[in-house]
Amino acid sequence: xxxxxxxxxxxxxxxxxxxxxxxxxxxxxxxxxxxxxxxxxxxxxxxxxxxxxxxxxxxxxxxxxxxxxxxxxxxxxxxxxxxxxxxxxxxxxxxxxxxxxxxxxxxxxxxxxxxxxxxxxxxxxxxxxxxxxxxxxxxxxxxxxxxxxxxxxxxxxxxxxxxxxxxxxxxxxxxxxxxxxxxxxxxxxxxxxxxxxxxxxxxxxxxxxxxxxxxxxxxxxxxxxxxxxxxxxxxxxxxxxxxxxxxxxxxxxxxxxxxxxxxxxxxxxxxxxxxxxxxxxxxxxxxxxxxxxxxxxxxxxxxxxxxxxxxxxxxxxxxxxxxxxxxxxxxxxxxxx
Numbered sequence: 001x002x003x004x005x006x007x008x009x010x011x012x013x014x015x016x017x018x019x020x021x022x023x024x025x026x027x028x029x030x031x032x033x034x035x036x037x038x039x040x041x042x043x044x045x046x047x048x049x050x051x052x053x054x055x056x057x058x059x060x061x062x063x064x065x066x067x068x069x070x071x072x073x074x075x076x077x078x079x080x081x082x083x084x085x086x087x088x089x090x091x092x093x094x095x096x097x098x099x100x101x102x103x104x105x106x107x108x109x110x111x112x113x114x115x116x117x118x119x120x121x122x123x124x125x126x127x128x129x130x131x132x133x134x135x136x137x138x139x140x141x142x143x144x145x146x147x148x149x150x151x152x153x154x155x156x157x158x159x160x161x162x163x164x165x166x167x168x169x170x171x172x173x174x175x176x177x178x179x180x181x182x183x184x185x186x187x188x189x190x191x192x193x194x195x196x197x198x199x200x201x202x203x204x205x206x207x208x209x210x211x212x213x214x215x216x217x218x219x220x221x222x223x224x225x226x227x228x229x230x231x232x233x234x235x236x237x238x239x240x241x242x243x244x245x246x247x248x249x250x251x252x253x254x255x256x257x258x259x260x261x262x263x264x265x266x267x268x269x270x271x272x273x274x275x276x277x278x279x280x281x282x283x284x285x286x287x288x289x290x291x292x293x294x295x296x297x298x299x300x301x302x303x304x305x306x307x308x309x310x311x312x313x314x315x316x317x318x319x320x321x322x323x324x325x326x327x328x329x330x331x332x333x334x335x336x337x
Contacts, residue, residue, distance in 0.1 A: 055191025068223020094220025140234030
């Protein structure tokens with residue numbers, strides 16, 4: 001039982017299970033699902049730094065995902081720069097773009113901030129379509145399949161899985177750091193009451209920019225992985241607003257402002273998405289209908305997401321155990337308190 005395990009032991013067990021997955025599930029379809037789960041958990045975790053802890057509802061996060069994919073691929077195809085170095089360059093450029101977007105956008109709040117992020121994403125998507133000589137426009141970018149470690153292209157899905165697992169582990173470590181340091185506490189304060197946080201002396205703009213930088217950099221790195229894994233993408237597939245909504249949705253369903261909420265959301269949404277696509281291939285968009293239904297149910301009945309509910313289960317079980325009446329020395333003793 002999970003409630004009998006310490007948090008550390010549970011996390012260790014979870015890590016071991018993730019490590020052995022490619023040895024147990026060698027079917028490419030299932031292994032692909034697990035790779036996507038780790039990828040989307042990483043991106044949703046990145047979104048959660050800004051949208052969950054900081055309370056800034058961004059629906060334009062595909063900006064950084066697309067920037068990561070295009071930056072690494074253009075450098076790789078045109079200049080022979082290894083995608084391994086592309087990870088670093090894409091993260092830096094994503095952080096710079098995030099800062100340039102955040103500086104004016106953070107002057108706005110609520111719906112206006114959200115609409116601004118959508119507008120920036122659309123502008124960048126159209127710029128990608130316009131500069132055809134650099135991005136190949138609407139035709140998209142095709143990466144030749146030349147397997148090698150240097151090219152970050154592998155024949156085996158298991159290699160991609162372990163790389164996704166490394167990126168996922170780094171994202172979890174960053175999320176734990178944010179959660180346990182003053183950065184996370186300040187972001188939560190800003191989320192709950194921005195004016196109150198400012199009154200207490202918190203530099204609101206500074207910590208929003210820190211959240212944006214972390215979030216943008218992590219998402220850009222995930223974009224590089226996506227490009228080398230799929231080997232083909234075009235502006236609509238990486239700058240799509242639906243993609244931004246999906247990043248946010250995964251975190252919201254799992255539990256925003258928590259370390260493992262996005263992980264739980266990814267383990268629910270991604271398998272559901274892939275199963276729907278394979279089961280109803282002719283019903284394009286069925287996954288978004290299901291997403292909408294799930295989101296309505298979660299927001300209506302579990303506004304804090306599923307993770308807080310799961311966390312309460314062990315406590316409820318403990319309370320039930322304490323309420324059991326034991327017979328001792330011929331007397332009934334109620335330990336319910």
